[in-house]
Amino acid sequence: MTVEYDLVVIGGGSAGLVVASAASQTGAKVALVEKHRLGGDCLWFGCVPSKSLIQASRIAYSVKHSDRFGIYTQPPDIDFTKTIHYVQDVIRAIEPNDSPERFRGLGVNVIFGDGQFIDSKTFLVDGQKLTARAFVIATGSRPTIPDIEGLKEAGYLTNEQVFTLNHQPKSLAIIGAGPIGCELGQAFHRLGTEVILISSQNGLLSKEDPEVAQVVEQQFIKEGISIINNSKVVKIEINHNQKVLDLGNTKISVDEILVSAGRTPNLESLNLEAAGVEFNNKGVQVNSKLQTTNPKIYACGDVIGGYQFTHVAGYEASIVIQNALFFPLKKTNYRVIPWTTFTEPEVARVGLTEKQAKEQYKDVIVLKQDFYHVDRAQAENATEGFAKIITRSNGEILGGHIVGVSAGEIIHEIVLAMTHKLPVSALSGIHVYPTLSEVNSKAALLFTKQKYAKNVRLQNILKKFFSLLRGWSR
Numbered sequence: 453m454t455v456e457y458d459l460v461v462i463g464g465g466s467a468g469l470v471v472a473s474a475a476s477q478t479g480a481k482v483a484l485v486e487k488h489r490l491g492g493d494c495l496w497f498g499c500v501p502s503k504s505l506i507q508a509s510r511i512a513y514s515v516k517h518s519d520r521f522g523i524y525t526q527p528p529d530i531d532f533t534k535t536i537h538y539v540q541d542v543i544r545a546i547e548p549n550d551s552p553e554r555f556r557g558l559g560v561n562v563i564f565g566d567g568q569f570i571d572s573k574t575f576l577v578d579g580q581k582l583t584a585r586a587f588v589i590a591t592g593s594r595p596t597i598p599d600i601e602g603l604k605e606a607g608y609l610t611n612e613q614v615f616t617l618n619h620q621p622k623s624l625a626i627i628g629a630g631p632i633g634c635e636l637g638q639a640f641h642r643l644g645t646e647v648i649l650i651s652s653q654n655g656l657l658s659k660e661d662p663e664v665a666q667v668v669e670q671q672f673i674k675e676g677i678s679i680i681n682n683s684k685v686v687k688i689e690i691n692h693n694q695k696v697l698d699l700g701n702t703k704i705s706v707d708e709i710l711v712s713a714g715r716t717p718n719l720e721s722l723n724l725e726a727a728g729v730e731f732n733n734k735g736v737q738v739n740s741k742l743q744t745t746n747p748k749i750y751a752c753g754d755v756i757g758g759y760q761f762t763h764v765a766g767y768e769a770s771i772v773i774q775n776a777l778f779f780p781l782k783k784t785n786y787r788v789i790p791w792t793t794f795t796e797p798e799v800a801r802v803g804l805t806e807k808q809a810k811e812q813y814k815d816v817i818v819l820k821q822d823f824y825h826v827d828r829a830q831a832e833n834a835t836e837g838f839a840k841i842i843t844r845s846n847g848e849i850l851g852g853h854i855v856g857v858s859a860g861e862i863i864h865e866i867v868l869a870m871t872h873k874l875p876v877s878a879l880s881g882i883h884v885y886p887t888l889s890e891v892n893s894k895a896a897l898l899f900t901k902q903k904y905a906k907n908v909r910l911q912n913i914l915k916k917f918f919s920l921l922r923g924w925s926r
């Protein structure tokens with residue numbers, strides 16, 4: 453049986469769901485093919501459960517450290533099973549937004565199955581041949597499993613198992629210290645697991661500004677998380693029910709291993725060759741209109757590599773909808789893409805790092821304001837970290853980096869300014885006292901202060917001017 457659509461979307465995660473719902477609401481005839489269940493990584497094994505687990509762990513940490521406020525408690529008694537139930541309850545509360553019923557109600561034909569292209573215009577699934585004016589590949593990514601001798605035999609967890617564990621590991625070695633390793637590492641540690649983070653890089657969160665990553669690393673060390681940098685596991689063995697990781701110069705013995713060593717695109721089973729769609733190990737190749745090498749087939753979200761975030765998947769989906777349903781004119785623009793790693797302190801970022809900016813421009817000015825001098829941060833006993841705004845001498849904002857309490861919320865002021873190409877002075881307007889966002893206005897004020905400090909001529913003119921005024925008023 454052949455069915456004709458305006459759009460066939462393959463993959464029902466963050467990217468595919470946005471494309472399918474928006475397209476069907478324009479009146480287009482849309483099919484959505486999903487091999488497992490709607491919602492994707494973000495709902496089931498990503499953003500939603502990780503942030504819920506992090507919240508539970510923050511509560512545990514606050515309780516343990518409440519004596520700073522003169523509040524004395526017993527060390528918290530953590531019922532890990534109940535914590536996991538909480539995480540699953542949050543998923544259940546959000547799940548209806550992504551349910552097949554909701555999408556069918558919007559007019560989308562939701563088809564469950566693992567299909568493949570049979571030619572450049574036809575996708576075969578569940579015995580049906582789907583033809584369409586355009587296709588969208590939005591099949592996401594999965595954890596990359598490093599080729600380590602004995603890893604498979606020893607057994608390991610990834611983000612796909614960790615939120616449904618029915619027992620808490622006493623000790624956990626985490627391979628990879630990117631956002632997943634750091635967020636989950638701190639959360640498990642705060643819930644009572646002994647955590648050892650293994651990073652092949654020089655430090656944690658290697659994609660972030662090194663000064664920012666250093667603040668997180670110091671906090672992790674303060675909390676008692678073990679960090680092994682510049683190391684790779686060479687071999688794993690089982691000994692007396694313990695998993696023994698051989699790092700070459702040292703061995704560590706743990707209950708469980710969590711692999712968080714990057715992502716691999718889901719595209720093998722799609723028979724992309726039959727459709728003329730080229731790809732590599734990073735993902736499906738796309739142009740700036742998100743067309744693949746077959747211009748009638750689009751791709752977005754994690755499957756194209758790049759910025760692997762839910763909000764970016766949503767942004768790319770919006771570009772695909774316009775190009776695939778109407779005219780392919782809209783191009784992606786990644787100049788202002790924010791993201792946050794939800795460790796404590798949080799790490800939020802938008803735009804260029806100081807290093808990237810200095811590689812591109814000669815007139816870079818760095819404005820750095822610590823949280824220690826933000827009164828609200830003092831009141832909240834959360835003085836770690838800083839905001840760093842990267843500008844040019846004309847006030848153009850090139851990037852913003854905040855490490856500290858609520859950084860993921862505070863960054864949006866910089867995001868708005870960058871989106872609308874406002875100069876850094878736009879951030880120095882009146883801010884409510886005492887708020888954490890004052891870190892932005894204080895950083896922005898440094899622009900004028902630093903410029904004034906360098907402008908000796910202006911300083912001399914003003915000195916003379918005031919001396920004159922004093923003379924007149926005598």
Ligand SMILES: Cc1cc2nc3c(=O)[nH]c(=O)nc-3n(C[C@H](O)[C@H](O)[C@H](O)COP(=O)(O)OP(=O)(O)OC[C@H]3O[C@@H](n4cnc5c(N)ncnc54)[C@H](O)[C@@H]3O)c2cc1C
Pocket residue numbers: 462463464465466467468485486487488489490491492493494497498499500502503565566567590591592593611632718721722752753754755760761762763764765
């Ligand atoms: C632990 C963790 C925490 C994260 N936290 C955050 C966060 O806080 N904020 C943030 O912005 N991002 C976060 N992310 C990233 C975010 O989850 C992803 O960027 C986002 O889910 C990508 O959406 P997607 O639609 O491209 O892919 P997915 O959500 O993975 O969806 C792809 C869908 O395609 C389906 N599929 C796969 N193959 C096929 C096939 N052959 N046929 C049909 N269907 C198929 C899958 O079953 C899945 O439903 C996190 C990720 C992880 C792992």
Ligand SMILES: NC(=O)c1ccc[n+]([C@@H]2O[C@H](COP(=O)([O-])OP(=O)(O)OC[C@H]3O[C@@H](n4cnc5c(N)ncnc54)[C@H](O)[C@@H]3O)[C@@H](O)[C@H]2O)c1
Pocket residue numbers: 598627628629630631632633635650651652653658683684685712713714715759760761791792793794
């Ligand atoms: N808060 C958020 O927005 C959030 C949270 C989690 C994940 N994510 C998304 O998911 C993506 C994947 O996260 P991730 O942490 O798995 O990947 P990542 O690629 O960001 O980090 C993985 C780290 O593991 C290291 N590594 C790789 N192989 C290793 C090995 N054998 N031994 C030790 N270290 C090794 C890499 O060098 C890298 O530093 C992120 O890049 C991000 O886009 C976002």
